[in-house]
Amino acid sequence: MNFDYNEEQQLLADSVRRFLAKDYGFEARRKIVASKDGWSPAVWAQLAEMGLMGLPFSPDHGGFGGGAVDLMGVMEAAGDALLVEPYVATVGLGAQFVARAGSDAQKNAILPAVVEGRLKMAFAHTEKGARYNLAKVEVQAKKAGSGWEITGEKFVVLGAPAAERFVVSAKTGKGLSLFLVDAKSVKVKPYVTLDEQRAGDVSFSEAPAELLGTEGGALPLIEEVVDFATALICAEAVGAMKFACDTTLEYLKTRKQFGVPIGTFQALQHRMVDMYVSYEQAKSMACLAASKADSPVDAKDRARSISAAKIKIADNCRHVSQESIQLHGGMGMAEEMKVSHSFRRLTMIAQQFGDAEHHLARFASL
Amino acid sequence: MDLNYSQEESAFRDEVRSWLKANLPQDLRDKIANYDELSRDDLLRWHRILAKQGWVAPAWPKEFGGTSWNVVQRYIFEEECGFAGTPPLIPFGLSMCGPVILRFGTPEQKKRFLPGIYNGDVFWCQGYSEPGSGSDLASLKTKAERQGDHYIVNGQKIWTTLGHYADWIFCLVRTDASLSKRQEGISFLLIDMKTPGITVRPLILMDGGHEVNEVFFENVKVPAENLIYEEGKGWTVAKYLLGHERMNTGRVGASKRELAKLREFAGQQKGDDGKPLIEDARFRDKLTRVEVELMALEITNLRFLDQMRRSGQPPGADVSMLKIKGTEIQQALTELSMQAVGPMAQPFKSVANDPDFDEFTAGLAPRYCNFRKTTIYAGSNEIQRNIISKMTLGL
Numbered sequence: 001m002n003f004d005y006n007e008e009q010q011l012l013a014d015s016v017r018r019f020l021a022k023d024y025g026f027e028a029r030r031k032i033v034a035s036k037d038g039w040s041p042a043v044w045a046q047l048a049e050m051g052l053m054g055l056p057f058s059p060d061h062g063g064f065g066g067g068a069v070d071l072m073g074v075m076e077a078a079g080d081a082l083l084v085e086p087y088v089a090t091v092g093l094g095a096q097f098v099a100r101a102g103s104d105a106q107k108n109a110i111l112p113a114v115v116e117g118r119l120k121m122a123f124a125h126t127e128k129g130a131r132y133n134l135a136k137v138e139v140q141a142k143k144a145g146s147g148w149e150i151t152g153e154k155f156v157v158l159g160a161p162a163a164e165r166f167v168v169s170a171k172t173g174k175g176l177s178l179f180l181v182d183a184k185s186v187k188v189k190p191y192v193t194l195d196e197q198r199a200g201d202v203s204f205s206e207a208p209a210e211l212l213g214t215e216g217g218a219l220p221l222i223e224e225v226v227d228f229a230t231a232l233i234c235a236e237a238v239g240a241m242k243f244a245c246d247t248t249l250e251y252l253k254t255r256k257q258f259g260v261p262i263g264t265f266q267a268l269q270h271r272m273v274d275m276y277v278s279y280e281q282a283k284s285m286a287c288l289a290a291s292k293a294d295s296p297v298d299a300k301d302r303a304r305s306i307s308a309a310k311i312k313i314a315d316n317c318r319h320v321s322q323e324s325i326q327l328h329g330g331m332g333m334a335e336e337m338k339v340s341h342s343f344r345r346l347t348m349i350a351q352q353f354g355d356a357e358h359h360l361a362r363f364a365s366l
Numbered sequence: 367m368d369l370n371y372s373q374e375e376s377a378f379r380d381e382v383r384s385w386l387k388a389n390l391p392q393d394l395r396d397k398i399a400n401y402d403e404l405s406r407d408d409l410l411r412w413h414r415i416l417a418k419q420g421w422v423a424p425a426w427p428k429e430f431g432g433t434s435w436n437v438v439q440r441y442i443f444e445e446e447c448g449f450a451g452t453p454p455l456i457p458f459g460l461s462m463c464g465p466v467i468l469r470f471g472t473p474e475q476k477k478r479f480l481p482g483i484y485n486g487d488v489f490w491c492q493g494y495s496e497p498g499s500g501s502d503l504a505s506l507k508t509k510a511e512r513q514g515d516h517y518i519v520n521g522q523k524i525w526t527t528l529g530h531y532a533d534w535i536f537c538l539v540r541t542d543a544s545l546s547k548r549q550e551g552i553s554f555l556l557i558d559m560k561t562p563g564i565t566v567r568p569l570i571l572m573d574g575g576h577e578v579n580e581v582f583f584e585n586v587k588v589p590a591e592n593l594i595y596e597e598g599k600g601w602t603v604a605k606y607l608l609g610h611e612r613m614n615t616g617r618v619g620a621s622k623r624e625l626a627k628l629r630e631f632a633g634q635q636k637g638d639d640g641k642p643l644i645e646d647a648r649f650r651d652k653l654t655r656v657e658v659e660l661m662a663l664e665i666t667n668l669r670f671l672d673q674m675r676r677s678g679q680p681p682g683a684d685v686s687m688l689k690i691k692g693t694e695i696q697q698a699l700t701e702l703s704m705q706a707v708g709p710m711a712q713p714f715k716s717v718a719n720d721p722d723f724d725e726f727t728a729g730l731a732p733r734y735c736n737f738r739k740t741t742i743y744a745g746s747n748e749i750q751r752n753i754i755s756k757m758t759l760g761l
Contacts, residue, residue, distance in 0.1 A: 038717075131708040133638040156709050161717070190717040194731045199712060257502035267748060318701075325572075325738045329500050329746060330525050333571050333739050340572035344735065351704075351711055357648045358638055358708075 003287060005073055013073025015050060020081035026338045029082060038198040039085045039162055048117025053091060057099050061111035067294035068228055072235040072286065079239025082338070082345055084197045086120055088236075089159025092229040094121025097167045097178055101213030101221055106180065110165065122163035124154035124181075124202045125222070132358040134222050141170035141179055141209055148172075148179060148209040153201060160200035161190035167212060168204070174216030179209035195345040220299060227306045230353045231293035234286040234306075234313045237349045241279045241316065244324040244342045248275065251328055268327060275323050278316040285309040304366045307359035313349070314356035321346035369665070371442075379442050386450040389415055398451040399627075401729050403575070406489065406531040412453040413460075413486035423460050423484055426468060430476075431484045437671050448619020456528065459483035459490035463536045466554065466603055470595040479556070493523040493537035493557070493581060494604075500525075501749050503538070504548045504601065508583060510539035510555055512590065512597070517541070517555060519563075519586040525743070529566050529579035532559050538600050545598075552600035556592040563587070571739070573732035574715075608745075615685065615744070616692035618664045624699045625657055632706045643706055656698045663691045683757030686750035693740040693747060700734040 005013060024043065032040045047053060055070055057063030064070070071091075078087065095114045098106055098121075113119035130136035139152030150170050157166075166181045185207040188200040213221060252263030252272055262268055289309035292302045321343040325332035332339055350356070371379070394408060416422035417431075424440045426432035435443065447455075455461075464483045467475055482488035499506040508521025519539060529535065535557050542551030557564070563586040568576045595603050629644060632653065637646040644650055667688055674681055704711045711731045716723035741747045755761045 126709050129636040129640070131636055131638045131643075133640070136640065156712050189720050189722070191713045191720075191723065191728075192715045192717060193712040194714045194735075195712075196714075198717070256498070257500065257505070259502075259505075267751070322738065326741060326746075329742055330495070330739075333742065335570040335572050335574065337572075340735075343572065343738075347704075347731065347734070348712055351708065355705060355708065357646075357705075360648065361638065 009070055009073055012051070012055075012070075013077060016052065016074050017077040017080070019046060019050065020077055020083070024081045024083065026341075029084065033084055033192075033196045037162060038192060038196070043085055044120075045117050047085065047087065048115070052087070053117050054115035056091065057095065057111050057115055061099075061107060062115040063111070068231045068235075068290040069294055071232055072290045075232050075235035076239035076242070079236035079241075079345070080243045082196075082240065082243075082341055084195075086122070086159030086162045086198070088229055088232055089123065089163065090114060090119075090121045092232045093123035093158070093225060094163070094165065094167050096225045096228055097123070097212060097221065098180075100225065101178065106210070106212065110180075119164055120159065120162045121165045121167065122157050122159040122202075123225075124157045124160070124166045124168045124186075126155050126157070127153070128155055132354040134226060135176070135219055137169050137171055137176055139168070139170045139204070141172050141177060144206070144208070148211060149206045150179060150181060150204040150209045151206055153203045155201050156199055157188075157202045158197065158199050160188045160202050161198045166202065168209065169218065169222060170209070172215055176218045176222070177215045178212040178218045178221070180212050181207050181209045193348065195348040196341065223303065224299065226353055227302060228293045230306050230310055231286070231289035233349050233352055234282075234289045234309050237313050237317050237346060238279070238283045238286045240342045240345050240349070241282055241320045244320050244339060244346065245272075245275050245279050247339050247342075248272065248324045248327050251331075255329075262327075271323055271327065275320050278319045282313050282316040282320075285312040289313075300366050304363055307354075307363040307366070310354060310359040311356045311363065314351070314359070317346040317350040369668070371438075375438060375442060378439055379446060382443050382446045383450070385419070386446060386452065389419070390450055390452055391415075394453055395451055398453060400726055401733055404453050406528075409453055409456055409531075410486045410489065413455060416455070417485050422455065422486070423464060425461075426464065426484075430468065430480055437675050438668075441667070441671055445619035445622075448617060448621070449623050451620075451623055456489070458492045458527075458532075458536070459488065462492060462607055463490050463534075463556070466536070466594060466607055469606060470554075470603055474591070475594065488533045489528070489531050491526050491529045491532035491535045491559075493526060493535045495525045496522060497524050501746055503604070504552070506538055506540060506552065508537065508539045509543070510541050510553060510588070512541065515590050517588045517590060517593070519555070519557065519583045519588055521583050523581040523583075524569070524578075526566075526579045526581045527577060527743075529559075529581050530568065530576070535559055535581065536594075538604055541597050541600075549601040551598050552604070553597050554594040554600040554603040555588060556594065557583075557586065557588050561586050561588065571736060573735040575732075575736060616663050616667050616688040617696065618660065618667055618692070621660055621692070621695050621699060622664075624696075624703075625653075625660060628699060628703050628706065629653065631703065635706050635708075649702075649706070653702060656695060656702065659691065659698070660695050663688065663695060666691070683753050686745075686753045689744065690741075690747045690750050696740050697734075697737050700730075700737040704730045704734040706730075 052074055054063035055066045059065050098110045127138055141148045141150045150168055164183045168179045168181050170179060187203045190198060190200040193199050249272060252268060253261050255262050289306050292305040324339050325343055328339055331337055394412060397404060423431055424433040424435045428434050467479050494503060496506050510517040510519045537555050537557055538552055539555050540551055541553040545551040563584040565582040567580045569578045569580055570576055632644040633642045635643040637643045707727050707730060710727050713728045
């Protein structure tokens with residue numbers, strides 16, 4: 001048993017952390033969030049340069065053949081910096097489908113471009129009224145000549161405004177299937193999300209589509225990839241929680257009321273301790289999620305562990321974020337404080353890829 | 367024991383309810399229902415409608431426009447306002463500065479300030495908190511130096527709610543810094559916001575909204591006649607205010623309304639199984655727990671009112687628990703509303719001003735963010751616990 005990152009993983013996590021500390025400070029991030037597209041091509045290029053785009057892809061396509069565990073340190077650093085770049089959408093979702101189900105031609109066309117930072121992707125799946133039910137897809141794909149055509153609408157597609165290629169779920173005569181669709185053939189209604197990322201509703205009108213993987217029976221793959229992405233945001237949550245805990249602890253030590261630091265009050269000390277315990281528990285579950293995402297020998301075991309992790313992470317995201325604001329008093333409510341932004345990200349992670357209740361039901365059913 | 371309202375009280379409730387139904391303007395009703403931001407005019411319009419009816423300041427003495435309602439009637443009125451979804455009455459004039467002037471003001475001050483407060487001609491804000499003085503209010507540093515018939519005020523206030531709308535601000539200021547007891551040497555001063563030297567700077571909250579401000583005072587000249595009560599006795603005034611009008615801090619009416627709305631809303635949302643979310647046992651149980659909490663709060667609130675009515679004494683330290691429970695319920699409701707929409711809670715702001723963008727759904731998560739303030743403001747819930755611990759339990 002060994003919970004430590006190996007030397008390579010640690011070095012990578014450290015260098016990402018150093019880069020983000022230098023070039024992705026709170027002020028730099030604020031400018032990126034306020035920019036027209038809400039992400040930074042310069043940062044994206046730098047992340048690619050550091051090898052982060054290729055980390056979980058095969059060396060055959062220029063990657064490093066890593067997995068979720070290799071991405072953990074990166075995602076923790078991203079959580080700490082509150083990274084808003086469409087990294088999970090591309091590396092954790094879109095390109096994962098290609099890597100796992102694509103033909104050689106599709107892999108060759110897409111993965112090297114992703115690895116080199118030339119291609120951004122998104123996974124268009126959620127439909128209105130589906131909530132977190134991954135099986136619920138009504139959008140249809142029809143045969144058209146040698147390819148396919150998709151018509152319908154997908155909602156809250158993470159990273160949609162920046163994506164150049166979409167992986168889209170749709171029903172065919174044989175059931176749930178996956179397709180590749182070029183961004184030029186779709187219409188995106190872009191918005192900023194609560195956590196200051198970009199997402200959009202995506203509509204398809206006889207959009208030319210290319211089958212990805214086999215026709216029908218795509219649900220297990222969708223679950224596998226969404227579990228993978230869930231493991232990533234669990235690690236991201238750990239980074240954001242760490243920031244929230246550290247900055248709150250610092251505040252308790254420096255903010256004085258009644259002539260003493262407020263951290264001398266036992267009522268607040270115990271609450272700080274509970275936050276810290278929440279963070280440690282979350283970290284443990286993020287380790288479990290990443291490990292299981294990497295060894296999908298038993299899909300049921302993977303799904304159970306990742307749901308368990310997400311339940312804990314969702315609850316602890318709420319606990320840590322809420323307490324981080326409360327213990328900051330009014331200052332925590334201020335937009336100018338980074339802690340109010342980690343609050344927003346943690347709030348959304350709790351509800352992304354299934355909230356605690358969704359995963360409770362899933363866990364109990366497995 | 368009889369937990370029912372009397373016939374007279376029920377009749378009073380009916381009267382208030384039908385009056386509100388007839389007199390709450392539809393556009394204001396809609397704004398509240400949609401969680402839209404209320405403008406200064408919206409707030410004052412509702413204030414003036416109530417003033418015209420003579421219901422804007424029920425607790426004031428009859429001669430200044432009070433209603434002579436007893437505490438139960440006042441509670442019923444406020445509950446019905448919450449239930450109807452009226453705009454809030456901004457408390458700074460009506461429930462704070464007004465009662466202070468009524469209790470401590472000179473006849474001239476009463477004549478000068480009370481009509482403007484009552485009629486909604488003057489918008490007031492509160493200058494208490496400072497960057498270094500939140501829960502520990504007595505550590506405030508904003509200085510007022512007496513020079514002839516004026517005070518010269520220098521310093522900074524923070525978290526000044528609606529300060530950008532305000533005509534006047536009531537402030538706690540330090541008039542004597544030489545005293546060893548910090549509560550001494552504080553004075554209660556009324557300041558015209560148009561006085562040269564005052565700067566109001568917005569403090570944007572985490573949901574992106576502008577409701578609070580920083581207010582800076584630089585050599586602001588305030589006539590000495592604007593001092594309330596005696597110089598150096600401001601803490602007595604502040605303490606009086608703290609014990610005043612705290613019977614509706616639970617906001618039972620508004621929370622009942624939000625709960626009913628959430629129940630209906632959750633009926634329109636779909637759960638993972640495609641059935642209405644309200645039929646999902648996990649969601650329904652969470653909602654029901656909040657409902658039961660709210661019932662417990664309501665009955666506790668009524669029990670305190672009953673004690674108050676019969677003893678004739680102002681509410682004690684225990685009303686702090688109404689604030690604790692009431693704000694926790696408000697937060698739980700906003701959290702459940704956000705959870706009710708599942709993945710749809712993520713959209714926040716349309717990039718291209720899309721007319722189809724669902725502003726209501728997109729407003730739920732920011733509302734959850736915004737409501738985190740409720741356990742912090744008006745004496746944080748930690749301070750409320752300190753009050754019970756010290757005053758009731760003697761710890």
